[in-house]
Amino acid sequence: xSSTWYSLIGLxxxxxxxxxxxxxxxxxxxxxxxxxxAAGATVATLSVFLYVTPGKDGAEAHSLPIHNLGWILxxxxxxxxxxxxxxxxxxxxxxxxxxxxxxxxxxxxxxLVAIVEYLNLGDTATTAEVIFTxxxxxxxxxxxxxxxxxxxxxxxxxxxxxxxxxGGRFVIAGTLVAVLGVSVWVVVALGTTPLLVLAVLxxxxxxxxxxxxxxxxxxxxxxxxxxFTGLTVAASGYVLSSTLLIIAGTLVGASGTILTRxxxxxxxxxxxxxxxxxxTAKPQAASGTAEERPVRSGSPDDVAILLNYARRVVIVPGFxxxxxxxxxxxxxxxxxxxxxxxxxxxxxxxxxxxxxxxMNVLLAEANVPYDQLAEMDEVNPTFGQTDVAIVIGxxxxxxxxxQTTPGCPIYGMPILEVNHAGNIIFLKRSMRPGFAGIENExxxxxxTMLLFGDAKASLTKVVSALKAL
Amino acid sequence: MDAMAITSIxxxxxxxxxxxxxxxxxxxxxxxxxxxxxxxxxxLVGAIIVADHSENNLELGLSLAAIxxxxxxxxxxxxxxxxxxxxxxxxxxxxx
Numbered sequence: 001x002s003s004t005w006y007s008l009i010g011l012x013x014x015x016x017x018x019x020x021x022x023x024x025x026x027x028x029x030x031x032x033x034x035x036x037x038a039a040g041a042t043v044a045t046l047s048v049f050l051y052v053t054p055g056k057d058g059a060e061a062h063s064l065p066i067h068n069l070g071w072i073l074x075x076x077x078x079x080x081x082x083x084x085x086x087x088x089x090x091x092x093x094x095x096x097x098x099x100x101x102x103x104x105x106x107x108x109x110x111x112l113v114a115i116v117e118y119l120n121l122g123d124t125a126t127t128a129e130v131i132f133t134x135x136x137x138x139x140x141x142x143x144x145x146x147x148x149x150x151x152x153x154x155x156x157x158x159x160x161x162x163x164x165x166x167g168g169r170f171v172i173a174g175t176l177v178a179v180l181g182v183s184v185w186v187v188v189a190l191g192t193t194p195l196l197v198l199a200v201l202x203x204x205x206x207x208x209x210x211x212x213x214x215x216x217x218x219x220x221x222x223x224x225x226x227x228f229t230g231l232t233v234a235a236s237g238y239v240l241s242s243t244l245l246i247i248a249g250t251l252v253g254a255s256g257t258i259l260t261r262x263x264x265x266x267x268x269x270x271x272x273x274x275x276x277x278x279x280t281a282k283p284q285a286a287s288g289t290a291e292e293r294p295v296r297s298g299s300p301d302d303v304a305i306l307l308n309y310a311r312r313v314v315i316v317p318g319f320x321x322x323x324x325x326x327x328x329x330x331x332x333x334x335x336x337x338x339x340x341x342x343x344x345x346x347x348x349x350x351x352x353x354x355x356x357x358x359m360n361v362l363l364a365e366a367n368v369p370y371d372q373l374a375e376m377d378e379v380n381p382t383f384g385q386t387d388v389a390i391v392i393g394x395x396x397x398x399x400x401x402x403q404t405t406p407g408c409p410i411y412g413m414p415i416l417e418v419n420h421a422g423n424i425i426f427l428k429r430s431m432r433p434g435f436a437g438i439e440n441e442x443x444x445x446x447x448t449m450l451l452f453g454d455a456k457a458s459l460t461k462v463v464s465a466l467k468a469l
Numbered sequence: 470m471d472a473m474a475i476t477s478i479x480x481x482x483x484x485x486x487x488x489x490x491x492x493x494x495x496x497x498x499x500x501x502x503x504x505x506x507x508x509x510x511x512x513l514v515g516a517i518i519v520a521d522h523s524e525n526n527l528e529l530g531l532s533l534a535a536i537x538x539x540x541x542x543x544x545x546x547x548x549x550x551x552x553x554x555x556x557x558x559x560x561x562x563x564x565x
Contacts, residue, residue: 017508018485020508021501021504022489024490025489025490025492026493027494034504034507034547034550034551037504038547041507041510041513045513045514045517048514049517053521053522067522068521068523068529071529072533074533075520075534075537076513076540079541079544080544082541083543083544083545083548084548086541087545087548087549088548092556095503095552095553098545098549099502102506102510102545102546102549103506105541106506106539106542108538109536109538109539110509110512112534113512113515113516113519116523119528128472223502226502226505230505230508230509233509233512234479236512240515240518240519242514244514245512246475247478248508248509249512250483250486251508252506252508252509253486254484254487255486255487255501256502257486258486258490258491259493259502259505262490262493262495263495263498266495266498350495350498355498356495357499357500358499361500361553
């Protein structure tokens with residue numbers, strides 16, 4: 001294949017990626033958009049097998065097939081064997097951490113590509129190529145190790161609270177200075193050792209950068225690292241003279257940055273605060289108060305009676321609902337209430353679940369009609385006329401501390417104002433605080449009733465009690 | 470490739486990237502992030518190119534590792550995004 005054809009195919013793939021992102025921005029075209037992107041990526045991958053990309057100056061140009069073809073195909077097969085079943089089998093509740101992991105391995109791949117090309121170019125690398133290589137290695141490694149930490153936080157393999165240790169910010173700042181210093185060293189001195197030192201330091205910085213991020217901010221960090229990986233792909237596109245990689249990487253970098261900002265806005269977080277939280281975070285006393293305080297807990301029958309005489313009920317689903325796989329039972333309860341003439345709506349917090357839009361995916365899976373799903377801005381003014389708000393496995397997204405307690409980790413996050421409803425029912429497994437690790441005053445409110453237990457089991461009991469009334 | 474052409478491509482791509490996602494509802498944030506995540510999996514193209522350039526076992530080993538990781542990123546990313554979006558399809562057939 002001539003280089004013209006190769007470039008044209010690359011251009012077509014770039015256009016496919018633009019159309020993919022455009023399609024993904026609208027619910028109707030989202031699925032098609034994703035498929036267009038997949039088609040573009042497939043065509044781009046096939047085209048590399050049909051064209052030999054010139055290597056370093058002076059290396060003899062070889063003819064097709066490309067070198068190491070068997071190894072390459074084997075590695076792709078291995079990637080497919082690992083990636084496809086993981087993506088197919090993952091529970092929708094665990095999907096955010098899988099996306100984080102995919103992003104991390106992408107960053108790692110970009111860093112490896114840059115390292116190999118650097119080793120290969122040796123002394124023939126231009127200064128510009130070395131600078132872009134250094135950028136790719138640093139940001140790719142940060143994205144890799146940072147994503148692993150976000151994965152561990154979401155999978156709850158480690159604490160979801162901000163991890164802050166005394167003097168932490170100095171360690172982080174010191175690591176950053178070291179990364180920058182070694183970067184300069186690589187550019188000036190060239191050599192394999194400084195580059196490997198740089199990779200290790202960058203991996204360390206990625207870990208330190210994400211550790212102080214609290215549970216609620218993790219999706220924003222994933223989105224940011226996603227944008228980072230995009231930029232590394234663009235930078236390796238420069239080193240490899242691949243227009244396609246430059247276009248694709250830059251698109252993801254730019255759209256990822258915008259998306260990160262949109263997410264931060266939806267969650268009421270300052271992007272700056274999230275990014276530089278690592279430098280400003282102070283060790284906080286654990287806020288989990290151990291004192292026993294009275295709560296009002298009820299039985300499924302109490303809940304059913306309350307619901308039976310309500311005119312308007314708002315259901316607030318949270319991650320606990322997803323974990324208990326209770327979305328179908330919730331729908332059953334909602335249908336039953338509607339058949340009794342009760343006005344029912346679902347109040348969906350933008351970050352209900354683990355990521356923006358996560359809860360919509362789960363409820364759509366349970367065939368909940370779209371028109372019953374109300375976004376936060378629609379549903380908040382109606383809580384004054386709502387008789388009962390049922391909070392199922394949610395906590396932080398209804399915690400009034402976000403409005404009343406400056407300095408708490410979720411302060412400033414918009415919440416669903418269930419505290420304005422006539423009665424509040426919390427379906428909870430235990431008194432354990434939510435993902436952000438903050439106590440919820442609302443649990444002790446006199447108009448709150450708690451129904452302890454697994455969300456699905458509790459809801460099933462409520463449904464049968466309500467049927468009996 | 471000359472630096473000016475690359476800079477032009479870069480700057481224009483930045484604007485396109487900003488433009489295409491500037492208005493998107495929070496419902497689609499997660500699928501959009503996941504789709505963008507899959508797109509940067511095209512680093513697979515770069516990984517294959519460096520595997521072709523590899524001159525010794527170290528280079529080949531590292532580039533094969535990059536191919537495995539990039540394939541996981543790209544293919545896994547598109548598949549999981551499709552699964553998320555499958556949930557949004559219009560329901561004509563009623564109950565599943």
